[in-house]
Amino acid sequence: MSGQSLLVPGELSPARSVPGNIRRPEYVGRPGPKPYTGPEVQSPETVEAMRVAGRIAAQAMAEAAKLIEPGVTTDALDKVAHEYMCDHGAYPSTLGYRGFPKSLCSSVNEVICHGIPDSTVLRDGDIVNLDVTAYIGGVHGDNNATYLCGDVDEESRLLVERTREALNRAIKAVKPGRQINVIGRVIESYAKRFGYGVVRDFTGHGINSSFHSGLIIPHYDSPHATTVIEPGMTFTIEPMLTLGTHEYDMWADGWTVVTKDRKRTAQFEHTLVVTDTGADILTLP
Numbered sequence: 498m499s500g501q502s503l504l505v506p507g508e509l510s511p512a513r514s515v516p517g518n519i520r521r522p523e524y525v526g527r528p529g530p531k532p533y534t535g536p537e538v539q540s541p542e543t544v545e546a547m548r549v550a551g552r553i554a555a556q557a558m559a560e561a562a563k564l565i566e567p568g569v570t571t572d573a574l575d576k577v578a579h580e581y582m583c584d585h586g587a588y589p590s591t592l593g594y595r596g597f598p599k600s601l602c603s604s605v606n607e608v609i610c611h612g613i614p615d616s617t618v619l620r621d622g623d624i625v626n627l628d629v630t631a632y633i634g635g636v637h638g639d640n641n642a643t644y645l646c647g648d649v650d651e652e653s654r655l656l657v658e659r660t661r662e663a664l665n666r667a668i669k670a671v672k673p674g675r676q677i678n679v680i681g682r683v684i685e686s687y688a689k690r691f692g693y694g695v696v697r698d699f700t701g702h703g704i705n706s707s708f709h710s711g712l713i714i715p716h717y718d719s720p721h722a723t724t725v726i727e728p729g730m731t732f733t734i735e736p737m738l739t740l741g742t743h744e745y746d747m748w749a750d751g752w753t754v755v756t757k758d759r760k761r762t763a764q765f766e767h768t769l770v771v772t773d774t775g776a777d778i779l780t781l782p
Contacts (some may be wrong), residue, residue, distance in 0.1 A: 501622055503759055506748065507615035510572050512598060513579045515588055521710065522632050525593040529635055533707035539730035543636060545703060545771050546780070547731060550587065550767050551638030553781035554631035557581040559638060559782050560603065561629070567621040567647045574627060575614035582631050583720050590637050590708055598771035602628035602641070603747065608761045609737050609745055609754040621647035624657055627763050630708065637708050640780035641766040642734050653761055656693070660738045660763040664686050667716075667734045671719065671726060671776035678722035679782035681715040683738045696737035696762070698745070699754065703732045704768055728771050731774060731779070735766030 523531035534764050539547070561578040579600035579763070589600030597613070602669045604612035604626040605619070612626075619625060628641035643657045670683040680701070686697050701714030715722050716736040741760035748755065755760055769776040 501606060501620060504608060504617065504755070506750065506753070507571075507617040509613070509615050513576070513592070515583055515592070515660040519583060519586060520633070520635070522590060524595070524708070526610065526672055529595050530708060533653070533705065534711040535710075537703050537710060537712050537731070538727050539731050539770070544729070544731065545718050545770065546551060546634035546636045546692065547705065547770070548779045549637055550631045550633045550636050552641065552782060553585050553587045553633060554629045554638040554640050554782045555782040557631060558627050558631050558642065559602070560625055562642070562644050563573060565625060565644050565646050565659055567619055567620065569612040569619050571605065571612070571619070571625070573616045574603055575599050575601050578629050587631040587633035590632045590639070591714070593775060595706060602626070602629070604764070606761050607755045607759045608754060609739070610695055610764060611706055611752040613750060613752055618674060619646045620651050623647070624653050624761060624763060626647060628766065635655065635684050636706050637704050637768050638780055639704055639708075639766065639768050641735060641764055643763040643765060651692040655691075656738060656740060656761060657763045659687075659691060659693070660736060661765045663738060664734060664765040664767065665735045668776050668778065671769065671771060673726055673728050673771060673773065676722065677714060677724045677726060678719050681722065685694055685717045688738050692743055694739035694743035696743045696745070701733040703730075705731050726771055728773050730771040731768065732767050733765055733766055737764040
């Protein structure tokens with residue numbers, strides 16, 4: 498694996514503003530969201546609204562990813578995604594969610610998830626995950642992907658490639674009538690072929706008018722994930738695979754999650770709707 502030094506917190510820039518005409522999620526300015534009490538199966542109208550939100554999130558992530566190269570700060574990536582979403586009438590869902598201060602999550606190298614964009618400068622050989630969620634039309638669309646920065650070592654490149662493949666295999670496993678745990682079973686069995694750890698405590702989730710509806714999508718074979726998949730359900734799958742342990746530490750910021758052994762980790766995510774025969778990806782640019 499790359500001999501890069503471990504990540505340390507950088508300096509935060511001031512909060513970015515969102516035009517007043519853009520609708521905010523209900524949790525903005527509050528300590529947390531209201532509990533979701535609606536259905537996990539969504540109407541066709543809600544699904545189509547989520548497709549719009551998902552497309553904007555995917556395009557915002559793609560625009561930010563164009564900047565990834567040695568010397569660029571993670572805050573610069575946040576600025577691009579923020580401006581793209583606002584320019585397209587969407588609110589960056591993470592901004593103000595339970596106090597999160599930025600418009601995307603940027604998770605570099607050993608950061609599993611929820612890294613906060615700041616003055617951290619990307620280095621040659623880094624891998625960086627961008628997690629972008631857009632809110633428009635009263636619904637959210639959530640996606641993430643891990644990108645290579647410069648000349649990345651073979652072990653890290655394979656981790657990224659195989660994490661993407663784990664997500665693809667999990668999406669293909671989604672079928673009405675199956676239990677949710679089929680998703681984690683497919684991911685875990687694939688990851689074990691390469692000796693990768695599968696993060697257990699951070700999961701996929703139901704998503705709709707709520708950022709996190711309460712439906713849990715484990716990425717390992719959980720005996721408790723017995724909810725039956727139904728057409729019209731909307732949720733994310735977002736496996737996090739590691740080169741070592743699945744155990745983690747949390748930074749003092751209360752958000753940044755790093756592998757306990759500080760080995761590298763990768764993640765990919767899509768928002769899906771269950772169809773009569775499988776799953777349709779809502780987060781396509």
